[in-house]
Every structure is written in structure tokens, then in C-alpha cells.
Amino acid sequence: MNQKTSPRIRRREFPPVMQGRTGYRNAVPYLRRDFDFRCAYCGIHEQMKGGPQAFCIDHFKPRSRGGPINDYTNLYWVCIPCNMIKHDRWPTSEQLRQGYRFADPCREQDVGVHFVESDDGLLQPLTTCGEYHVSTLRLNRAWLRQHRRDRTQKWARFNEAYQLREELERAVEARPVDDATPIMQRLLSFLSEEIEALRNELAIAIPMRQNF
Numbered sequence: 513m514n515q516k517t518s519p520r521i522r523r524r525e526f527p528p529v530m531q532g533r534t535g536y537r538n539a540v541p542y543l544r545r546d547f548d549f550r551c552a553y554c555g556i557h558e559q560m561k562g563g564p565q566a567f568c569i570d571h572f573k574p575r576s577r578g579g580p581i582n583d584y585t586n587l588y589w590v591c592i593p594c595n596m597i598k599h600d601r602w603p604t605s606e607q608l609r610q611g612y613r614f615a616d617p618c619r620e621q622d623v624g625v626h627f628v629e630s631d632d633g634l635l636q637p638l639t640t641c642g643e644y645h646v647s648t649l650r651l652n653r654a655w656l657r658q659h660r661r662d663r664t665q666k667w668a669r670f671n672e673a674y675q676l677r678e679e680l681e682r683a684v685e686a687r688p689v690d691d692a693t694p695i696m697q698r699l700l701s702f703l704s705e706e707i708e709a710l711r712n713e714l715a716i717a718i719p720m721r722q723n724f
């Protein structure tokens with residue numbers, strides 16, 4: 513499938529019909545799975561914020577702007593900061609005419625299409641939609657930017673450690689066993705532990721969804 517045209521998030525869950533003023537709250541377990549336990553907008557993982565209590569349901573099109581209350585496709589799983597920042601913001605009809613709107617990760621690809629991430633963790637808009645989206649949701653707030661920068665460095669360390677281990681493995685195999693063998697073996701298992709730790713950290717970091 514073309515990564516540029518298929519949505520970043522694909523819903524697979526089918527929650528029961530929800531009704532009433534707060535019926536949508538029953539969607540929580542379905543949303544958590546569909547959104548891969550991450551914020552739909554900033555990509556932060558629940559585990560980075562202490563669990564699902566740091567998250568809530570966002571109505572993509574706000575209720576105050578006529579967005580449906582209990583329609584599953586209007587419900588997004590988001591971190592509380594993103595929810596508070598977004599609040600009931602929605603482009604005016606004049607802004608919409610000019611292309612200013614939120615990128616909708618459930619209906620389109622946003623990363624690499626509406627904005628890209630630079631090496632220093634900054635999200636740079638590519639379209640008017642990206643401009644509205646990144647600035648309205650404040651996706652370049654200091655904490656997020658720092659996190660993205662750190663995770664890029666972590667990926668570089670992970671790749672380097674992985675390569676080093678492969679080289680060292682080959683070197684150990686190629687030489688006869690001698691006094692240096694035990695220390696090389698210890699180095700190998702040390703590297704393996706470091707790689708595993710980095711892998712676990714990266715699994716809950718904001719994904720590296722780079723420019724396709």
C-alpha cells in the first residue's frame with residue numbers, strides 16, 4: 513500500500529453502538545487498541561505518561577462545532593495536553609477555504625505529506641494544512657521536540673551498537689580461543705543487554721515516521 517496516500521492510523525475495532533451524552537466513553541478500550549496506545553496527534557505512548565489515565569477521548573470535530581458525539585469515527589485517543597490544547601478549536605470557513613485545517617491521521621497520511629521532522633526534532637509544515645495542524649496543536653512544544661531529538665539519537669546508538677555486536681561476533685568466531693576470548697565474550701553480552709534496553713525504550717518512543 514502507498515504510505516503517502518493510506519491513512520497513518522487504520523481502525524480495526526467495532527465497538528457496540530453508543531448512545532446518550534456520555535455513551536462515547538465506552539469506546540476507550542477499542543480506541544486504545546486502534547490507536548496503538550498512543551496519542552493520535554503527538555504520537556506519545558501511554559507508558560511514557562504513566563498509563564491510560566494520562567489520556568482521554570477527543571472529538572476530532574468538536575461537539576461545539578457540530579461534531580457527532582457517539583460516532584466512533586469522530587473519536588480519537590489522545591494525551592491530555594494535546595486534548596487541552598486542541599479544546600474546541602476548529603478552522604473557520606474562511607480558513608477552510610484557504611486550506612487551513614487539522615490533518616486527520618485516520619483518513620490521510622500526515623507525516624511526510626503535511627509536515628516533516630527535521631534532524632533536530634522540529635516539525636516543519638509542508639502545506640497550509642500542516643501549518644495549521646502543527647501550530648494549533650503546538651506539536652513543537654519543548655518537551656515533544658526534546659523527546660523526538662533524544663529518540664533520533666537513541667536510534668543512531670541502537671544501530672551503531674547493533675553493528676558493533678555483529679562485527680565483534682565475526683571477530684570472535686574468526687580467531688582462536690585465547691586469553692582475550694573471555695573479555696570479548698563479556699563485551700558481546702554487554703552489548704546485547706544494551707541493545708535490548710535501547711530496543712525497549714524505542715518501542716514506546718514516538719515512532720520514527722520519516723519523510724517517505
Ligand SMILES: [Zn+2]
Pocket residue numbers: 551552553554555556590591592593594595
Ligand atoms: Zn498528544
